[in-house]
Amino acid sequence: MDHSMMNHSKPSQPDNGKTASNSKTEKTRILTGNEFALIAVESNQQLSTDVTLPVWTFNNSVPGPEIRVKQGETVKVRLTNRLPEPVTIHWHGIPVPNAMDGIPGVTQNAVQPGQSFTYEFKAEVPGTYWYHSHQDSVNQVDRGLYGAFIVEPKDADKVDRDYTLVLDEWMSSGIPETSNSTGMSEMSGMSGMGHDNMNRGDSENHAESNAAGNDNQPTGMGHNMSMYDLFTVNGKSGPLVDKLPVKQGDKVRIRLINAGYLSHQIHLHGHEFYIAAVDGQPINHPGVVKDNLVRIAPGERYDIEFKANHPGQWLIEDHGANKAVAGMKAVIAYEGADLGPDRPNETANLAAVDMDRYGQAGPSSFTLDQKYTLEYTMNLNTEMKMGGMVYTINGKTFPETEPLNVKKGDTVKVRLINRSMMDDHPMHLHGHFFQVLSKNGQPLQGAPLIKDTLNVRPGEEYIVAFRADNEGNWMFHCHDLHHASAGMVTEVKYTDYKTNFKADPKAGNMPE
Known part of the structure; x- marks a missing residue:
C-alpha cells in the first residue's frame, strides 16, 4: 500500500547540533511499529517559494512524523525536549489512560528542556487522529508541534493509496509581539508565528477569515484572524x-x-x-x-x-x-496521464455536505428521550472583561468554570449553545467519544455521528451524549486555542477517581 508521499523510515534523531538559525527541516516521515522517539527541536521550515520561518518541530519536520500503529498494539513514545521551553504531547481523539493525556498541571508536569517523558497506551480504537503539544498550546501548536497518528484497523477493506493531508495556517510576516490583553501569559520569541500576536480585543470581523471566508456569519466583536495569509x-x-x-x-x-x-x-x-x-x-x-x-x-x-x-x-x-x-x-x-492540471475554482459557491443527514440511520448508543444520569448545559460566549476579550462557559473562565462531575458508568447529556455573535467554537472532549443527537432542536437524520470535536457556530445548539467510561480528569475545551487560552475550558472530573499526580509549581505548567 502506498501510504503517502512521505518517506518510510524507522525512528531517527535529527542533527541536534544545529542551531535554529541555520538548520532546515526534513521531509515528514512515516514511522511504523510500536515504539517511537520524538524529539522536540527548533528548526526553519520553507513554507512557500518565498517564505521560510523559524519553527518548533518533532523530529525536525512540520508536521512531525506520521505515526502508524495497528489496532490493539501497546504504544510507547519517548518525548525528549530540546527546546528552550517545556512541552508535552496530547493524543488528540485517542482514548488513552488519563495519566497519558499530556495536559500540564492536570495529568503531568510539563517536560522541561533537556528532559524526557515516555507515553504508553494501548491503541484500541482505529481511526485518524493526531498529536500535538498541550503546553501553552495556543503558541506551541502554532509553531509546528503536531503530527498525524493513524491506528490501522485489524479488519478493514484495503485501499491502494492512503494519503494524509494536515491543514494549517501561518503568518508570513514577522509582526512584533503584542501584549495579551486577557492577562494570560504569552511565549517570547514568537515573532511572525501566528495567533499569539493578535490583539484579542480587535473588532476585526472573525467571520471574514473563519472558514477561510466561506461562512457568512453575523459581525460583532471577535478576535482578529486576518493576519493569516499563508x-x-x-x-x-x-x-x-x-x-x-x-x-x-x-x-x-x-x-x-x-x-x-x-x-x-x-x-x-x-x-x-x-x-x-x-x-x-x-x-x-x-x-x-x-x-x-x-x-x-x-x-x-x-x-x-x-x-x-x-x-x-x-x-x-x-x-x-x-x-x-x-x-x-x-x-x-x-500515473501515465499527460493531461495538465485542472483549473482551480476556490471561489465557486458549492454546498457543503450536511453531516446531520449524511449516511443511513443505524444502531446507536444513545437517544434524545432516554434517561441520563446527568445533564449539563454549556453556554459558550464572548465577553469583554477588564479591558480584554475572554471566552466563557456559563459566564466563567477557566479555572473558575464549573466542571462536569461524573462517576464511572454515568450517562451524560450535554447541551452546547453558542451565544457568541461571530466566533465558531469547535469543542473538543478529551478521553471520550460522544454521539451528536440533535442540532437546533432537530434530531439527526443520517448515520449515528460519533465525534470527539464538534464545531458549534454562532447561534447553534447541539445536544451530545457520552458514557463516562474512562476514569480521570479530562479537558473539555474550544479548539480555537485562542479561545481556550482566554478562558473557554472546563473539565470532566470523575469524583471517584484518585490521581497520583502532583503538580510542580516550578514546572511552568500552562495547560492551554
Whole structure:
C-alpha cells in the first residue's frame, strides 16, 4: 500500500547540533511499529517559494512524523525536549489512560528542556487522529508541534493509496509581539508565528477569515484572524505541496486533519467520493457525493474515499474568499496521464455536505428521550472583561468554570449553545467519544455521528451524549486555542477517581 508521499523510515534523531538559525527541516516521515522517539527541536521550515520561518518541530519536520500503529498494539513514545521551553504531547481523539493525556498541571508536569517523558497506551480504537503539544498550546501548536497518528484497523477493506493531508495556517510576516490583553501569559520569541500576536480585543470581523471566508456569519466583536495569509498542506503551500500519485482503478483514501485554528472547506475535483469516517469513527453506509465541500473545523478529521476513474491531474483544494486559500491545494496526479492540471475554482459557491443527514440511520448508543444520569448545559460566549476579550462557559473562565462531575458508568447529556455573535467554537472532549443527537432542536437524520470535536457556530445548539467510561480528569475545551487560552475550558472530573499526580509549581505548567 502506498501510504503517502512521505518517506518510510524507522525512528531517527535529527542533527541536534544545529542551531535554529541555520538548520532546515526534513521531509515528514512515516514511522511504523510500536515504539517511537520524538524529539522536540527548533528548526526553519520553507513554507512557500518565498517564505521560510523559524519553527518548533518533532523530529525536525512540520508536521512531525506520521505515526502508524495497528489496532490493539501497546504504544510507547519517548518525548525528549530540546527546546528552550517545556512541552508535552496530547493524543488528540485517542482514548488513552488519563495519566497519558499530556495536559500540564492536570495529568503531568510539563517536560522541561533537556528532559524526557515516555507515553504508553494501548491503541484500541482505529481511526485518524493526531498529536500535538498541550503546553501553552495556543503558541506551541502554532509553531509546528503536531503530527498525524493513524491506528490501522485489524479488519478493514484495503485501499491502494492512503494519503494524509494536515491543514494549517501561518503568518508570513514577522509582526512584533503584542501584549495579551486577557492577562494570560504569552511565549517570547514568537515573532511572525501566528495567533499569539493578535490583539484579542480587535473588532476585526472573525467571520471574514473563519472558514477561510466561506461562512457568512453575523459581525460583532471577535478576535482578529486576518493576519493569516499563508495556508499549508503538510507544511507546504502552493507549488511546494507534494503531488498525490494514483493509478486508474485505485481505491484512494485521503485523511484530512485540521491542525490550524480556522475552518476549511475542501473540494475534491473530478470525482465522486464518500466520507468514510469523521474524527476517526466510521460512517454507516455513507452516500456518494460530487462537487460538495467537506467543512473541517479546527481539531476535526475527515476521511474521504474515491475510485480513481478519471485520468488526468485533479485538485483537492480549500474554498473561500480569503486569497490564502490558493495555497491550500494538492494535485492528484494519475500515473501515465499527460493531461495538465485542472483549473482551480476556490471561489465557486458549492454546498457543503450536511453531516446531520449524511449516511443511513443505524444502531446507536444513545437517544434524545432516554434517561441520563446527568445533564449539563454549556453556554459558550464572548465577553469583554477588564479591558480584554475572554471566552466563557456559563459566564466563567477557566479555572473558575464549573466542571462536569461524573462517576464511572454515568450517562451524560450535554447541551452546547453558542451565544457568541461571530466566533465558531469547535469543542473538543478529551478521553471520550460522544454521539451528536440533535442540532437546533432537530434530531439527526443520517448515520449515528460519533465525534470527539464538534464545531458549534454562532447561534447553534447541539445536544451530545457520552458514557463516562474512562476514569480521570479530562479537558473539555474550544479548539480555537485562542479561545481556550482566554478562558473557554472546563473539565470532566470523575469524583471517584484518585490521581497520583502532583503538580510542580516550578514546572511552568500552562495547560492551554
